[in-house]
Amino acid sequence: MSLxxxxxxxxxxxxxxxxxxxxxxxxxxxxxxxxxxVSPYLYVAPFFLLFAAFGLFPILYTAFVxxxxxxxxxxxxxxxxxxxxxxxxxPRFWIALRNTFSIWVLSTVPQLALALxxxxxxxxxxxxxKTFFRMALLVPNVTSVVAVAIVFTSIFGLHFGLVNYVLESxxxxxxxxxxxxxxxxxxISAMVxxxxxxYNALIYLAALQSIPQELYEAAVIDGASHFQLLRRVTVxxxxxxxxxxxxVSTIGGLQIFAEPLVFDGGQYAYRGGTGRQxxxxxxxxxxxxxxxxxxxxAAAVAWVLFVLISVMVVLNVLVFRRIRSAD
Amino acid sequence: MATAGALERAAxxxxxxxxxxxxxxxxVGRAGLRTYGLLAVAVALSLFxxxxxxxxxxxxxxAISRVPPTVVPGPNFLRNASRVVHTVPFLxxxxxxxxxxxxxxxxxxxxxxxxxxxxxxxxxxxRGVLFLLIVATMIVPVQLGIIPQFMIMVRLGWxxxxxxxxxxxxxxxxxxxxxRQYISSAVPQELLEAGRVDGCSTFRLFWxxxxxxxxxxAAVLGxxxxxxxxxxxLWPLVVLRDPNRLTVQVALQGLNEAYFExxxxxxxxxxxxxxxxxxxxxxxxxxIVGGIMEGALKG
Numbered sequence: 001m002s003l004x005x006x007x008x009x010x011x012x013x014x015x016x017x018x019x020x021x022x023x024x025x026x027x028x029x030x031x032x033x034x035x036x037x038v039s040p041y042l043y044v045a046p047f048f049l050l051f052a053a054f055g056l057f058p059i060l061y062t063a064f065v066x067x068x069x070x071x072x073x074x075x076x077x078x079x080x081x082x083x084x085x086x087x088x089x090x091p092r093f094w095i096a097l098r099n100t101f102s103i104w105v106l107s108t109v110p111q112l113a114l115a116l117x118x119x120x121x122x123x124x125x126x127x128x129x130k131t132f133f134r135m136a137l138l139v140p141n142v143t144s145v146v147a148v149a150i151v152f153t154s155i156f157g158l159h160f161g162l163v164n165y166v167l168e169s170x171x172x173x174x175x176x177x178x179x180x181x182x183x184x185x186x187x188i189s190a191m192v193x194x195x196x197x198x199y200n201a202l203i204y205l206a207a208l209q210s211i212p213q214e215l216y217e218a219a220v221i222d223g224a225s226h227f228q229l230l231r232r233v234t235v236x237x238x239x240x241x242x243x244x245x246x247x248v249s250t251i252g253g254l255q256i257f258a259e260p261l262v263f264d265g266g267q268y269a270y271r272g273g274t275g276r277q278x279x280x281x282x283x284x285x286x287x288x289x290x291x292x293x294x295x296x297x298a299a300a301v302a303w304v305l306f307v308l309i310s311v312m313v314v315l316n317v318l319v320f321r322r323i324r325s326a327d
Numbered sequence: 328m329a330t331a332g333a334l335e336r337a338a339x340x341x342x343x344x345x346x347x348x349x350x351x352x353x354x355v356g357r358a359g360l361r362t363y364g365l366l367a368v369a370v371a372l373s374l375f376x377x378x379x380x381x382x383x384x385x386x387x388x389x390a391i392s393r394v395p396p397t398v399v400p401g402p403n404f405l406r407n408a409s410r411v412v413h414t415v416p417f418l419x420x421x422x423x424x425x426x427x428x429x430x431x432x433x434x435x436x437x438x439x440x441x442x443x444x445x446x447x448x449x450x451x452x453x454r455g456v457l458f459l460l461i462v463a464t465m466i467v468p469v470q471l472g473i474i475p476q477f478m479i480m481v482r483l484g485w486x487x488x489x490x491x492x493x494x495x496x497x498x499x500x501x502x503x504x505x506x507r508q509y510i511s512s513a514v515p516q517e518l519l520e521a522g523r524v525d526g527c528s529t530f531r532l533f534w535x536x537x538x539x540x541x542x543x544x545a546a547v548l549g550x551x552x553x554x555x556x557x558x559x560x561l562w563p564l565v566v567l568r569d570p571n572r573l574t575v576q577v578a579l580q581g582l583n584e585a586y587f588e589x590x591x592x593x594x595x596x597x598x599x600x601x602x603x604x605x606x607x608x609x610x611x612x613x614x615i616v617g618g619i620m621e622g623a624l625k626g
Contacts (some may be wrong), residue, residue, distance in 0.1 A: 032528070039529035040451035043441045045497040048457070058472025058479065065474055072477075102568070121365050124358035135612040136370040138619070139377065144558035144609045146576045147597045150583050151376045154383060156588065160392045162379070171393075198373060202346045206620035241623060245534060251468055258560045258580075265585035271375055282561075295474050296524035309468050310394065 026173050045050065059306065063182050066299035076296070083300035093301070095276045096284040099185065099260075102279065106255035107189035111197050112245055116238075118197065119204035134205075137198030149262030156187040178263065184278040191259045196252075200245045207241035208234075243320050257282035281305045371579050377601070384408075384594035391590045408596030410583065417570050417596060420578035421603070422491035427489055427574060428556040431496040435552045436596060438544050443506025444537045448519055449529070458507070464500040470561055481564050491566040492574065496556060502548055505622065510546030521581055550611060575600045 070076040076150050078285030088091050122133060155162045156177040164174040177187045202282070215233050224232065260278045264270060270278025270287045279287075281301060383391055386401035405618065445451070446458050475505050479487075514537050522532045538545075563574040571583070579600045583593050608615065609619040 036531050040445040040449040043445035043449070044457060045504075046438045047442050047503050048460070048498070050495070050498045051500065052480070055464065055467070055469040055472065056475060058475035059467065059469055060473050061474075065478075067571075072351065094373070098545075102623070107484060114462075117582065118369055121369075124362045124431075127358040127362065131409040131613055131616065133366050134616045135608070136339070136373050138607075138612065138616055139608065140373055142554055142604050142615075143377065144560070144576055144602050144604075146558075146560055146579050147380070147601050148376070150597050151380050154391075154594070155379065156377070160396065162396065163395055165394075175334055194372075194376060198536065202619050203623040204615060206623040210624055217618075222565075244623070249535075251466060255468055262580060262583060265587050272348060285471075286565075289474055289477075296581075299474045302474060306468060306471045 003206055012222070021245070038302070060303050062299045064121055064302050065296055069294045070294075070296035070299070071280040072295070077294070082199055083297050084304075086297065086303065087300050090160075092276060092279070092284060093281075096281045098273070098277045099181075099276075099278055100256065100280045100282075102181075103188050103192070103256060103260075103278070104250070107192035107196075108246075108249045110189075111186070111193045112200060112242070112249070113315075114193070115197050115200035115245070116204050118201035119208055122201065122205050123208050134202060137201055139198070141194045141199045143195065145191075145195065146262055147259040148195050149259045151266065152187065152191045153263050156190075161263070178273060178276070181277045184273060188256070188259045188263060188278055192253065193255070202247055203241055204238065207238050213235045230317065231267050239323075243316065246316050246320075247313055248315060251309055254309050254312065255282045256280050257286065261286070357410040358478060360407065366470045377605075380441075380594055380597050380601070380611070383590050384463055384596075384598045385590055387440050387515045388589050388591040403591060403597070404595060407591045408599060410592050411596040411599065414577060414592070415582055416573075417575075417578055417582070417599065420573045420575045421599070421622055422571065423489060424557055424575040425603075427492050427496075428553050429557045430493045432549050433448045434493075434497040434504065435499055436549045438512075439502030439506040439548060440541055440545055442498075443508075443510050443541075444533050446503070447510040448514060448516065448537070461500045461503050473562065476562070486566055487569040487572045490557070492563050496559075499552070502552065505548050506541065506544060510512070513544060514540045526596065527558060547614055549620065550607070550615055553607070554615075557604055 067078060067080060068076040069079050069082075118137065121254055122130075122137075127133070154160075156164075158164065158174065158176050158178070161177070163177070168174055175183055177183045211234065215237070216229060219229055225242060257280065260272045260280050260283050261270060264272055264283075270283060270291055272283050283304065285298050285301040285305065286302060288294050338441055381404070382398060382400050385404035386397050387407075388402050390397040390401060406583055427537060446461075478492045480486050483491075485494075518536055518540075521533055522536050527535070558576060559574070560576045560580070563577050564580065567573050567577055570578075570581075582596045586593055
């Protein structure tokens with residue numbers, strides 16, 4: 001297809017250069033046509049080239065690597081699906097999978113509920129110092145995960161941690177937060193919650209404030225009760241925002257990595273605790289890939305996690321559709 | 328389920344109270360004492376860990392093990408901080424991070440504005456499909472490609488060099504998406520057409536018309552990108568090992584791993600690592616809050 005055709009087809013005013021200006025020379029006209037036809041591609045090319053090289057290709061190549069026994073010097077042997085068979089028979093994988101889901105649920109559910117509540121409180125009329133409150137709630141999100149994890153690891157410390165100090169002065173016993181499955185998951189969930197609740201509250205607040213007043217007025221004229229307003233107007237209008245936050249927390253939560261790594265502090269060689277009680281899939285991937293240098297095996301973990309996240313995101317969307325049609 | 332329940336509980340009460348007042352039904356309760364009480368608790372919880380970071384970082388390490396624990400800042404922050412920078416090349420890490428974050432931010436803002444302009448205002452074949460591709464890639468967890476990414480860096484000889492962290496971050500799907508949305512609403516088509524009639528080249532239009540109009544959106548994108556890059560952890564951890572080439576997050580993690588019993592020093596390092604972003608946030612947090620809330624409505 002010639003460039004001329006490209007220009008003909010697009011048919012936007014922008015695609016017709018020099019229409020009524022002073023008549024340019026033929027050479028200039030050609031140049032200008034070339035400019036109009038080629039520029040858009042040049043402008044979007046940097047994204048696609050870099051994304052292809054450092055994003056898309058690696059993720060696809062991961063699948064290829066996962067079919068090999070592959071070590072750090074690059075020697076590789078094709079072993080088909082053996083890595084996956086090993087993975088499914090590896091108790092470390094199942095523990096990491098359980099921990100990942102447990103931490104994800106423990107952090108996401110209370111976090112989003114709390115965020116909704118906070119958004120509702122922030123939505124009050126004539127609230128003073130609005131910007132201050134919003135900024136204060138967002139500060140945790142600006143703090144790096146590593147810093148958050150270090151502070152919370154100290155707060156949940158066995159001997160000198162604040163939480164245990166409070167528990168003891170209440171007459172309750174100390175808890176060795178790192179030792180237990182549930183206790184370590186709770187401590188890690190607290191880190192996630194602290195960092196993300198305010199952010200999600202702002203998303204919900206934006207959604208609450210964008211609900212048009214007329215919707216409520218119309219519903220009231222139709223005799224809707226307050227409960228019906230909530231159920232038929234507020235919740236459906238918030239649905240996109242809720243779906244957005246759920247998807248974001250799914251993608252982020254299932255890849256949780258820095259929190260368990262810092263919580264472990266390297267003492268247990270990135271296993272996620274003595275008994276792997278807070279090892280996660282991403283941590284397991286890192287351990288296999290960059291501590292044991294089993295690239296093939298680590299690639300299999302990565303690919304499984306990739307598929308898992310994709311499936312969960314699709315599930316989220318489907319469940320949301322379901323809820324809508326059930327209404 | 329739990330979410331919906333909390334919402335109902337949360338929303339039902341003030342609505343009922345607002346019933347008698349002369350307002351629209353959407354009008355939720357006025358901010359009263361209880362509102363401020365709740366928000367005060369939330370703000371306290373939100374700020375406490377940062378406060379605690381400074382408390383531990385400014386006391387000597389024995390203060391933390393006292394019973395009852397010290398809960399006010401001490402006089403030793405500078406001493407602890409100087410121990411950090413003398414024990415590990417922490418200042419070097421801060422500088423490295425500043426270099427990486429600045430380069431990535433400049434590039435992301437430039438290329439996103441350029442591509443956003445093309446998607447918002449130029450006609451070309453495949454525009455719809457390509458943009459859909461951008462949206463789709465936003466939810467792809469690309470950091471799971473980390474094994475081949477590392478192999479690429481080995482092949483390029485970039486391990487332990489800052490470009491290993493910079494180059495893959497030069498563009499983001501989110502950035503293109505964000506700038507497309509912003510330019511669609513901020514740059515009038517007529518202005519571009521007028522420029523075209525005057526014989527402007529496409530790049531001239533971009534530089535003289537689009538860039539000035541898109542500046543506020545680009546600024547918010549720049550803030551997001553800078554903060555995200557500053558806080559990036561997994562990839563730098565994998566590809567940077569030389570103590571002089573680390574970014575601050577990796578250096579901080581290493582400090583914590585090696586000296587975890589020296590609470591005062593580790594926390595002083597933690598304070599140093601978050602301080603630059605906190606300063607930016609105090610100065611420009613209003614824009615960041617606005618950006619997140621606007622972004623929520625577009626996404």
